[in-house]
Amino acid sequence: xxxxDDNTIVRQISQEKYRYGFTTDIQTxxxxxxxxxxxxxxxxxxxxxxxWLLEFRLKAYRHWLEMKLPSWAHLNIPTIDFQSIxxxxxxxxxxxxxxxxxxxxxxxxxxxxxxxxxxxxxxxLSGGMAVDAVMDSVSVKTTFKKxxxxxxxxxxxxxxxxxxxxxxxxxxxGSVVNYRDNxxxxxxxxxxxxxxxxxIPKGVRCPMELSTYFRINASGTGQFERTLIxxxxxxxxxxxxxxxxxxxxxxxxxxxxxxxxxxxxxxxxYSTVQNWYPGDENGRxxxxxxxxxxxxxxxxxxKLSWTQVETGSAITWKYPSCVLRGDGSxxxxxxxxxxxxxxxxxxxxxxIHLGKNTKSTIISKGISAGHSQNSYRGLVRVTEGAxxxxxxxxxxSLLLGSECGAHTFPYMDIHNDxxxxxxxxxxxxxxxxxxxYCQQRGxxxxxxxxxxxxxxxxxxxxxxxxxxxxxxxxLLSVSLENTTG
Amino acid sequence: MSEQVYSELFRNNRNLVESVSCGVLNAVRSEALDxxxxxxxxxxxxxxxxxxxxxxxxxxxxxINLGRVNIPxxxxxxxxxxxxxxxxxxYYLANDRFMASEMSQHxxxxxxxxxGSLNELAGKxxxxxxxxxxxxADMHRPGIAALNTLLVQDGFMIYVPxxxxxxxxxQLVTLLQSPVNLMVARRIxxxxxxxxxxxxxxxxxxxxxxxxxATQVMELYAGENSHVExxxxxxxxxxxxxxxxxYVDQKAGSDVSVTGMTLSNGHTRNSAYVTLSGRAASxxxxxxxxxxxxxxxxxxxxxxxxxxxxxxNELFKYVxxxxxxxxxxxxxxxxxxxxxTVSQQTNRNICLxxxxxxxxxxxxxxxxxxxxxxxxxxxxQLDDKALFYMRQRGIPKDEARVLLMMAFVDEVIGHVEMxxxxxxxxxxxxxxxxxGQAQCDGCRICR
Numbered sequence: 001x002x003x004x005d006d007n008t009i010v011r012q013i014s015q016e017k018y019r020y021g022f023t024t025d026i027q028t029x030x031x032x033x034x035x036x037x038x039x040x041x042x043x044x045x046x047x048x049x050x051x052w053l054l055e056f057r058l059k060a061y062r063h064w065l066e067m068k069l070p071s072w073a074h075l076n077i078p079t080i081d082f083q084s085i086x087x088x089x090x091x092x093x094x095x096x097x098x099x100x101x102x103x104x105x106x107x108x109x110x111x112x113x114x115x116x117x118x119x120x121x122x123x124x125l126s127g128g129m130a131v132d133a134v135m136d137s138v139s140v141k142t143t144f145k146k147x148x149x150x151x152x153x154x155x156x157x158x159x160x161x162x163x164x165x166x167x168x169x170x171x172x173x174g175s176v177v178n179y180r181d182n183x184x185x186x187x188x189x190x191x192x193x194x195x196x197x198x199x200i201p202k203g204v205r206c207p208m209e210l211s212t213y214f215r216i217n218a219s220g221t222g223q224f225e226r227t228l229i230x231x232x233x234x235x236x237x238x239x240x241x242x243x244x245x246x247x248x249x250x251x252x253x254x255x256x257x258x259x260x261x262x263x264x265x266x267x268x269x270y271s272t273v274q275n276w277y278p279g280d281e282n283g284r285x286x287x288x289x290x291x292x293x294x295x296x297x298x299x300x301x302x303k304l305s306w307t308q309v310e311t312g313s314a315i316t317w318k319y320p321s322c323v324l325r326g327d328g329s330x331x332x333x334x335x336x337x338x339x340x341x342x343x344x345x346x347x348x349x350x351x352i353h354l355g356k357n358t359k360s361t362i363i364s365k366g367i368s369a370g371h372s373q374n375s376y377r378g379l380v381r382v383t384e385g386a387x388x389x390x391x392x393x394x395x396x397s398l399l400l401g402s403e404c405g406a407h408t409f410p411y412m413d414i415h416n417d418x419x420x421x422x423x424x425x426x427x428x429x430x431x432x433x434x435x436x437y438c439q440q441r442g443x444x445x446x447x448x449x450x451x452x453x454x455x456x457x458x459x460x461x462x463x464x465x466x467x468x469x470x471x472x473x474x475l476l477s478v479s480l481e482n483t484t485g
Numbered sequence: 486m487s488e489q490v491y492s493e494l495f496r497n498n499r500n501l502v503e504s505v506s507c508g509v510l511n512a513v514r515s516e517a518l519d520x521x522x523x524x525x526x527x528x529x530x531x532x533x534x535x536x537x538x539x540x541x542x543x544x545x546x547x548x549i550n551l552g553r554v555n556i557p558x559x560x561x562x563x564x565x566x567x568x569x570x571x572x573x574x575x576y577y578l579a580n581d582r583f584m585a586s587e588m589s590q591h592x593x594x595x596x597x598x599x600x601g602s603l604n605e606l607a608g609k610x611x612x613x614x615x616x617x618x619x620x621x622a623d624m625h626r627p628g629i630a631a632l633n634t635l636l637v638q639d640g641f642m643i644y645v646p647x648x649x650x651x652x653x654x655x656q657l658v659t660l661l662q663s664p665v666n667l668m669v670a671r672r673i674x675x676x677x678x679x680x681x682x683x684x685x686x687x688x689x690x691x692x693x694x695x696x697x698x699a700t701q702v703m704e705l706y707a708g709e710n711s712h713v714e715x716x717x718x719x720x721x722x723x724x725x726x727x728x729x730x731x732y733v734d735q736k737a738g739s740d741v742s743v744t745g746m747t748l749s750n751g752h753t754r755n756s757a758y759v760t761l762s763g764r765a766a767s768x769x770x771x772x773x774x775x776x777x778x779x780x781x782x783x784x785x786x787x788x789x790x791x792x793x794x795x796x797x798n799e800l801f802k803y804v805x806x807x808x809x810x811x812x813x814x815x816x817x818x819x820x821x822x823x824x825x826t827v828s829q830q831t832n833r834n835i836c837l838x839x840x841x842x843x844x845x846x847x848x849x850x851x852x853x854x855x856x857x858x859x860x861x862x863x864x865x866q867l868d869d870k871a872l873f874y875m876r877q878r879g880i881p882k883d884e885a886r887v888l889l890m891m892a893f894v895d896e897v898i899g900h901v902e903m904x905x906x907x908x909x910x911x912x913x914x915x916x917x918x919x920x921g922q923a924q925c926d927g928c929r930i931c932r
Contacts (some may be wrong), residue, residue: 423847427858
């Protein structure tokens, strides 16, 4: 019986398309399209920001003007007209501001309900997860704030954090990803809107998963959120990020920055299930996902683990990285990137070993189908002072179909003789034997592929928190629909 | 902007250069000039040259022997440079001038085989040489092919017609000897016909301690079902800079094996571009680099699987001591439709000292689904446990280290099919690891 149930689920799943493709008809306050100094000032004004933050934005904007688009990635990016995007869109808020659930526009509530994101705290039993929901450029609602506050944990929209904890934000904002870092980081630093701010005080183990849910809703806009996580000495937090967008013919830009600071003996787990709209089967529309994510492991024996499941976006350009500065710090990167139809992904990680006896692990699983191009690009650098560094990388690619591409571009720069660095990569298609075996036992080809792919990605999926793992498995099956034959 | 200096130099001396060269060499100079001006030399900003700044090497005011001034090289002095017990047909390129040894002058080549000076043979057989010369070397990108094609006046050519199996290995010794700092452009053209077989050994030497910059472009056409073994061994001085580009085109069923060995050098950049254009072709591409002092060894390989059913196998091993720098970038491209491709690429490196640096970039670019491709890369040190084990059994530390290093590179050297050469290489490498000069004192050049 159990088997039957499984099958119905799989069938259901494989029949659905991108199910988050709806739009919410809601009053939105949108800034006029275009980008100039005035836009930057206006965004800052709307968010009632202090002077120093405006200065930060303007510096970034001026630097951005001088920068060139990066072209080194194995991506074919159509020209982006940065003047045709609106850089700020906010669901219109009722006068009082969203203090409690009741005050949020019911339409908005429905949207997040539909997305399966619990905005009501009564759902605590189902997961024990605190959510910060971000629609377009603003945070709509953060749940469980009170419970967290009791432990001294700060979890709020970054705009709010700027007002309430200016010292903390000012101290850490831009300290991991400088506004000069790259083209999209500069752009984000100039125009960033909401995102989450997390601070875990010394010795606190965050009792629940923290989660941010990003949603692009308005058309003609981009999303430029900024997330800042600070884990103080001996603390622990597991943070989840999810994202979806409506189906549109246009391409929407998403350029985010995530900065993580990990202090002495602290541990941060950051998990992403990225499911932006990938475009239709002819490659029309879809989100351009150009993201800079970096963790600075400043403390001794600190630990940061990135886990990502990338199934969405028309183009993904993203390298969650670890700067292993503290002695004995550990960085991990687990990734499943799946591309179908005309999607393109160039993703991977950077592990910069600076401290002594630092360790990093990279497990990357790429799956390409349709006409898609999927690249792993990663850097492992062991600097001169990084005595006793250890790295292990494994990058596997799976090809489903003869018109897709799978590429691996690992870089290893070793400047220390005590380093042990290993890299392995394989590329292959699904073994005929495995498929045959499944089919022989009455499992249709498409389901069999789903099974095999899930097995292949298991090493990474196992690293995800429970709720996400289920979601990710389902996503993998959906995204693979129609890849047989 | 040294490109301009070189193109200017060529414009001013075009007549001089072309007057001593045959039509085949001259026919492509205009295109080379255009390409040089358009694409220039690669800087460290070009992805393929991240760790080797070629344009910086070309910057100084090098002497170039455009006027074919006869720099005397006494062949009798260097005559014995051979791998002992390996009887070869030996040819020389002294700087960029072709010379034949007495032995090779007198020995009979198999029917139809042509070997000798590129300039002379291309003049004698313009149709044959014209069909192949500059056909593979890609000048339309930043690189050295355009400059080489622009300035080259001589080199070596060998043509092995259909069905001819050369029993005797061919050895080409390139020597650099000059009273002044010198830049040379040398060119090698190798064509093997259907079912032909050839073993070619290149020995690259510099004789004195002047500064040299050698550009070497080699084109190798491997015909259907042909079998080609190529060994490229560099034993030069710390003053030497070498930029080599090897282009290989493999027809159906051909079997090519290339082994590059950098035993002693100054700064070296070797690029190998191999195109598998016929079905069931098989390529073995191996390399060893042993570097110490401030030596610099950079190998780039690019294997292009264009058609189904080909195999490629790469293995590169580096042992880096002192402040030496090693770089390896390997790319395997499997084009759409090239199903049944089997490709393996391995790069293993040992850093013996803290100051040694290694950069490695194994890359796969795959557009076909029925393939089996893998690559692996490691950087590490000698195994402490193995060292301990040997010392426990009374082997002194230094000796144990040499043994381990020998074992490490033997994975490549052990694949050398010519027995005498393999023995010789083992001897040379061992000497090198024991701290001695990596010179093959089997010949007079190195004494």
